[in-house]
Amino acid sequence: MIQEQSRTDTNSPKNHLASTLRQSGLSDRHCDILEAASALFAERGYAATSVRDIGDRVGLLGGSLYHYIKSKEALFIRVHDTALTMAEDRIRTAVAGRSDPWERLEAACVTMLEIQLDPNSLTMPLMNDFASAPQEIRGQLVDKRDAFERVFLDLIAALPLDQSLDRGVYRLLLLTLLNNVSGWYREGRLSPKDIGEQIVRIFRHSS
Numbered sequence: 001m002i003q004e005q006s007r008t009d010t011n012s013p014k015n016h017l018a019s020t021l022r023q024s025g026l027s028d029r030h031c032d033i034l035e036a037a038s039a040l041f042a043e044r045g046y047a048a049t050s051v052r053d054i055g056d057r058v059g060l061l062g063g064s065l066y067h068y069i070k071s072k073e074a075l076f077i078r079v080h081d082t083a084l085t086m087a088e089d090r091i092r093t094a095v096a097g098r099s100d101p102w103e104r105l106e107a108a109c110v111t112m113l114e115i116q117l118d119p120n121s122l123t124m125p126l127m128n129d130f131a132s133a134p135q136e137i138r139g140q141l142v143d144k145r146d147a148f149e150r151v152f153l154d155l156i157a158a159l160p161l162d163q164s165l166d167r168g169v170y171r172l173l174l175l176t177l178l179n180n181v182s183g184w185y186r187e188g189r190l191s192p193k194d195i196g197e198q199i200v201r202i203f204r205h206s207s
Contacts (some may be wrong), residue, residue, distance in 0.1 A: 029143050030068050031113035032058050038079040045074055047132040073137045081144045083123040087115050088148050101158040102204055108155055109178060110196030117192045124156075127179075129191075149175060174203060 026034070034058035040049045051072050055065040069075050094111040095104040115123055130141060151173075156171045177199060185195070 014136065029058075033060070033065065033068050033156050034075070034079055034082070038083065038126070039073045041076060041079060041129065042122045045125075045132055046072075059114055067079050073134060076133060077140050079122075080126045080141055083126050084148045087112075088151055089122045090115065091151055095155070101155070101160065102200065104153050105203075106200040108152065108196060109174075109199055110193050112178050113149070113181055113192035113196045116178065117185055168173050170203070 001147065033054065037049075037054050040053055040057060044053075049072070051065060051069075054072075054075070056085070058065075071110060091108050091111045094107040098104045098107060115121055127145070133141060152171055152175060156167050156174070159167075161167065161170065181195060185192075
């Protein structure tokens with residue numbers, strides 16, 4: 001079995017991925033392959049992961065493995081999209097039931113950072129590995145990322161911002177900041193929640 005520890009930890013992002021896959025109607029073997037691929041892509045990156053590596057992880061030879069997958073490219077798109085869907089669902093759940101637009105934005109930012117800064121996260125390694133993906137599949141990856149970012153587009157559209165502020169620039173600056181926190185964050189004085197709250201306070205100051 002794959003990632004045995006993640007199967008028993010119900011809070012693990014890997015376990016959430018397994019649950020999502022198994023609710024999709026795929027066979028257990030197919031889900032095992034997708035889980036193995038997602039873990040290897042997150043650990044090693046797209047370029048350093050081969051179909052043989054994935055087969056070795058699940059105990060299948062190449063011919064048998066291709067019964068379940070079309071190509072490494074198609075596999076990467078599938079797990080990338082699944083991971084982003086999970087992140088989007090988690091953010092939408094966090095903002096649901098809140099009516100104040102600033103509270104909704106803060107909940108989204110905090111949740112995004114919790115995903116970003118989780119050392120077991122599958123979502124962020126897959127997103128950050130975009131540059132190593134073949135050019136021919138990047139368009140499909142961008143389409144899914146654009147759909148994910150529409151969550152923030154809608155949240156920012158509801159903010160009572162000064163009319164002189166460009167909401168497109170505002171959104172790009174906010175997402176750029178959120179996506180780069182993992183580059184400097186060190187566990188200790190501030191938690192992901194603390195940083196998310198600080199970011200929204202700073203961005204609200206201009207309203």
